[in-house]
Amino acid sequence: MVIVQQEIFDSGAVIADVAGQSTDIGAVVSFTGYVRDFNDGSPVKSLTLEHYPGMTEKQLEKIEQEARSRWKLTDCRIIHRFGTMELGEPIVLVVTASAHRQDAFEAAAFLMDWLKTKAPFWKLEETAQGERNWVKERQSDLDAANKWKD
Amino acid sequence: MKILYFAWLRAQIGMAEDTVDLPKEVTTVDQLLEFLISRGEPYSSALADRNVIRVALDQEYVKGDAALKDAKEVAFFPPVTGG
Numbered sequence: 001m002v003i004v005q006q007e008i009f010d011s012g013a014v015i016a017d018v019a020g021q022s023t024d025i026g027a028v029v030s031f032t033g034y035v036r037d038f039n040d041g042s043p044v045k046s047l048t049l050e051h052y053p054g055m056t057e058k059q060l061e062k063i064e065q066e067a068r069s070r071w072k073l074t075d076c077r078i079i080h081r082f083g084t085m086e087l088g089e090p091i092v093l094v095v096t097a098s099a100h101r102q103d104a105f106e107a108a109a110f111l112m113d114w115l116k117t118k119a120p121f122w123k124l125e126e127t128a129q130g131e132r133n134w135v136k137e138r139q140s141d142l143d144a145a146n147k148w149k150d
Numbered sequence: 151m152k153i154l155y156f157a158w159l160r161a162q163i164g165m166a167e168d169t170v171d172l173p174k175e176v177t178t179v180d181q182l183l184e185f186l187i188s189r190g191e192p193y194s195s196a197l198a199d200r201n202v203i204r205v206a207l208d209q210e211y212v213k214g215d216a217a218l219k220d221a222k223e224v225a226f227f228p229p230v231t232g233g
Contacts, residue, residue, distance in 0.1 A: 115232065117230065122230060
């Protein structure tokens with residue numbers, strides 16, 4: 001399930017919801033990404049995420065389908081926020097559930113790696129000095145996504 | 151045709167959305183980029199570096215040689231940085 005929203009979310013509540021659905025779940029893996037106070041050595045005050053409404057949901061749903069085709073998942077949740085966020089707030093949550101841990105672990109890593117390079121979101125950072133900078137693409141993210149290609 | 155711009159492309163061009171009447175010789179994404187650049191500033195500077203421009207036709211990623219055909223909207227944006 002894919003949710004793109006402006007509001008803050010509670011990772012713990014989502015994880016509990018996923019885990020409580022059925023008794024054939026043996027493993028739940030989650031990743032939460034947070035707004036941190038530095039990037040490339042510069043202090044960051046807040047973060048704004050712009051997205052492409054419509055295409056964002058479409059691409060995330062495709063990524064979820066790809067994960068479900070590669071691994072045996074009982075459930076899969078992706079929540080990604082847009083708009084302005086304060087330091088320490090969550091940006092993104094990926095939760096995967098499976099009978100055995102390997103599927104949930106690998107699918108969660110795959111979802112994050114693909115999401116970073118395919119989902120149409122753009123980060124705009126505001127520094128302590130009030131400067132606003134668009135975050136640049138990272139080679140390490142591209143390399144991480146490429147390793148999942150067949 | 152509806153054209154959308156995002157992130158710093160939107161900021162440099164100064165608008166999020168535009169509607170353009172395409173000359174009939176403009177049939178691919180690359181030809182559309184050339185056509186926009188030929189209109190001068192702010193397009194010529196914002197769209198100058200093809201390596202940092204990603205393209206979606208009707209919300210699906212495409213390459214420069216993709217045909218515009220019956221697409222309703224084309225979007226130009228920088229490499230994505232979500233997650």
